[in-house]
Amino acid sequence: MDKRDVVFPAGRQELYDRNRYSPAVRANGFLFVSGQVGSREDGSPEPDFEKQVRLAFDNLNAILVAAGCSFDNVMDVTMFVVDPEANLPTIMKVLPDYWGAAPYPTLTGIGVTWLYGFQFEIKVIAQLPKAETAA
Template sequence: MNKRDVIVPPGQQALYEKYRYSAAVRSGDLLFVSGQVGSREDGSPEPDYEKQVRLAFERLSEVLRAAGAGFDDVVDVITFHTDPEKQFATWLAVKDEIFGAPPYPTWTSVGVTWLAGFDFEIKVVARIPAAG
């Protein structure tokens, strides 16, 4: 079996070693990104919900960039929410800033009861653009 082609953004190696998972794994021209959350510099959850969502998208952007991709390359999204009804308008506004124009990726939103102290998590699959 081939080893996984792991993507870790600069400066985040310790986080991924500590929790023993990869930020993303490349398979051919697809990139499978682990769930990203809106943590502060110390790793704790950002208490302001909108800021937490924005930080999660920033973390996701760092992972995509490390693989040579961007938001336009995202084909599938799953988001996790601790209070979807209350949080919907906020994360939708941020999402619309990031994915403002069609064509949009597929999107699944899931309500959950626990995200290790976080209220939002985003996981994606992206197609890595051909070099050149």
């Protein structure tokens, strides 16, 4: 197995250190991204649901950029949603702004009852660009 390399988005390492996990790990040509939520700079939840979903995608994109990727490199998505029946229409409205054109990544959606004060979380696996896989 290749050595694991942790990726931190700009300005958020303290948040991850405080919570004791890596935002993303590069290994074996892939980027494994921890679940991202719509947290503000201080880690608190964005109260407006649509803004929370957009902020979760923005936080995800910051990690992808820090790893030399974009959403085009994402192969697999897992979304965790509190009250999916009520919240899925808003999520589906936001997705096209971040996912771009087909082919789309695979998607697994999981309804949950609690996300530490958040309503939406997204985690992905991305394939690193060829230049990154040689590192």
